[in-house]
Each structure stands twice: as C-alpha cells, then as structure tokens.
Amino acid sequence: MDLEHRKRFLVNFFYLAAISFLAFAGIRYALPMAMPFVTAFVISAALQRPIRYVSGRFGIGKGPCAILMVLAFYSTIGLLVALLCVKLVALGQQLVTGFPGLYANQIEPALFAFSAWLEGFFTRMDPSAAQTVNEVFSQAIQSLSSSVSAVSMSAIAAVSGWASSLPGFFVKLLLMIISTFFLAKDHDALAGFVLRQFPERGRALLLHIREYLVGTLLICIRSYALIMSITFLELSIGLTLIGVEHSIPTALCIALFDILPVLGTGGIMIPWTVISLLQGRYALGVGLAVVYLAVTVIRNILEPKIVGGQLGLHPVVTLAGMFIGAQLFGIIGLFGVPITLSLLCNLNQSGDLRLFR
Numbered sequence: 001m002d003l004e005h006r007k008r009f010l011v012n013f014f015y016l017a018a019i020s021f022l023a024f025a026g027i028r029y030a031l032p033m034a035m036p037f038v039t040a041f042v043i044s045a046a047l048q049r050p051i052r053y054v055s056g057r058f059g060i061g062k063g064p065c066a067i068l069m070v071l072a073f074y075s076t077i078g079l080l081v082a083l084l085c086v087k088l089v090a091l092g093q094q095l096v097t098g099f100p101g102l103y104a105n106q107i108e109p110a111l112f113a114f115s116a117w118l119e120g121f122f123t124r125m126d127p128s129a130a131q132t133v134n135e136v137f138s139q140a141i142q143s144l145s146s147s148v149s150a151v152s153m154s155a156i157a158a159v160s161g162w163a164s165s166l167p168g169f170f171v172k173l174l175l176m177i178i179s180t181f182f183l184a185k186d187h188d189a190l191a192g193f194v195l196r197q198f199p200e201r202g203r204a205l206l207l208h209i210r211e212y213l214v215g216t217l218l219i220c221i222r223s224y225a226l227i228m229s230i231t232f233l234e235l236s237i238g239l240t241l242i243g244v245e246h247s248i249p250t251a252l253c254i255a256l257f258d259i260l261p262v263l264g265t266g267g268i269m270i271p272w273t274v275i276s277l278l279q280g281r282y283a284l285g286v287g288l289a290v291v292y293l294a295v296t297v298i299r300n301i302l303e304p305k306i307v308g309g310q311l312g313l314h315p316v317v318t319l320a321g322m323f324i325g326a327q328l329f330g331i332i333g334l335f336g337v338p339i340t341l342s343l344l345c346n347l348n349q350s351g352d353l354r355l356f357r
Helices: 002-046 048-058 062-125 127-164 166-185 187-196 200-241 247-257 266-278 282-311 315-329 331-350
Strands: none
Touching (some): 002 062, 002 331, 062 166, 166 187, 187 200, 200 247, 200 331, 247 266
16 A cells, blocks of 8 residues: 555656646746747737727727727837837936946046045055055056946947847737737637637636636736835835935836846946945935835835735745746746746635645
C-alpha cells in the first residue's frame, strides 16, 4: 500500500511538473509572439457589454456597432498615447541635450567645491594626505565628466535603436487592431465554438475562470488605484512641507510614474535628491530623501496587504508572487502571478480543482 502511495505521488508530481513547465514555456516564449492577438481578444471581450448596450439602445446591428465601438476605443487611446509621447519625447530630448550643460555649470563646480573643502580638512588633519586626496578626486571628476558624455551618446544610440524597431511595432499594432475588429464582431460565435470543444464540466470550469478573472482584474485596478492615491497624498504633503514649488502637480506626476515596476518613485526621487545635494541645496536634498524613504516604506507595507486582501491571499504570498513574477515575466508576471495564485486558491475552495488541503 505504501508503494502504491509512492507511485501515485510520483505520477502526480511529474504530471504537475510537466504542466508547470509547459505553462512556463508558453508564457515566457509563446505568449510574446501571440501578444497582439491576446490583447485584441481581451479588448474585444471588454467591449462586448458596451456593444450590446448601444446595439439594443439604438437598434443598430451588432456588426456595425462593434466596428464603431472599436474605432472609438482606438481613437481615444491613440490620442492619449500621442499626447503622452509628444510630452515624453520633448522631456527626453531636453534631458539628453541639457544634462552635459547641467553637469558643467552646476554639478562639476559643486564637486570641485567639495574637493577643496575635503582637501582643506585633510590638510588640517594630515598634510601628507591632502595631496593624495586631491589627485584621487581630480581623477574621479575627469572620469565622471567623460562618463556624462558617454551617457548622452548612449541615450542617443538607445533612441536610435528604439526608432529602428518601430516598423515591427507598427506591424504588431496593425495586426492587433484588425484582429480586434473581427473578434469584437464575432465574439459570441467564437466563444461558443471554443466552449463546444469541452465537455460540460470543462465548460463550467472555463466560465467560472472567466468570471473570476474579470472580477479579479477589476479588483487589481481598484487596489492599485488606491495605492497610487495614497502615494499621491503622501507626496503632496511631503513636498509641500519641504517647500517644493508646484508640489501637487509634481506629486501627481511621480504617483503616475510609480506604477512602473522597475523605476517607480525612485526613478524620479533619487536623481532629484542627488542633483539637489550636488548643487548645494542640502535642505531640499535631505527633505526629498526623507519623503522618498517614507513613501517607499509605507508602500511596501500597504501594497501586499491591500492587493493580497482583495485577492484573498496572505500578504507574504502576494509579495512573493509579485517578486517572482516580476523576475520571470516582467510586468506581466508582477500582476499575473498573484492573480493566478488567487485563481488556484478559488478553484481549490470551490472544489473545481483539488490542489491542496
């Protein structure tokens, strides 16, 4: 009997390992290639309720109504993205072209002033060490100066490389838009075809998964909107207290930037703090550092609790899922792994799947 249990355990283990490997390979390698069609399917599914409402309210056929809704959706998104890109390109160009001048006019003089102070300090303490400190600091400033030029050139090269990838991006975008029209128009027929390929129990399971994922996605949007609002409130108060001009619009921009998983608040606050300190504005630099630390600590405490509480997961499980997902799959994994864990827990509790006790 014990041997039978071991055999069953090994069979189940290798079965789950094979399923996990196939899922990982599909998400890591197949999903990026199919992303235009997956995105088109998600958009078309999200537009079904407005399409049905407009079609029934105004007596328009579903096909023409779907075409109009998809056109309205992409026109609105395209306009917003175009405005954002214009602002980002202008800001990026200003930063790339202006950073060498900023370094030469403000940062380098501040470094030399600090070097002179440091040399004077060591002269009073140990005159023999002053010359060594001066030479080391001069070499460091020269290296930093050449690095600034190299960074500017690298930024220009990165922009050129991004521009060269635009044709492939526009091909994928065109495929996504065309697919959205067809999927939105024939969504019910395609969904019915897919459901007919499964037995009755499989259909119920798919419908349950779809219902849960849609609700969970809305919960995630609401959770991160709450986190962003808390971050905005903290930044508004903190920046106002340390005397930053236009603190509320600045806090709003940083809070929106905080959604990015890699850069986050630190992508703006850390360079701002460093530049302020190098320019000799020590009160502002220290104040920005304190605000950044406070926002980061509060966010790291609240995020697992808010997201995990909404998803029905323990905060540690949510935090681990977000970290592992971001490491394996980037921004998709950051949101996708906690949602998947929440889905598996829900299916296990409902009895549709038996994964753990």
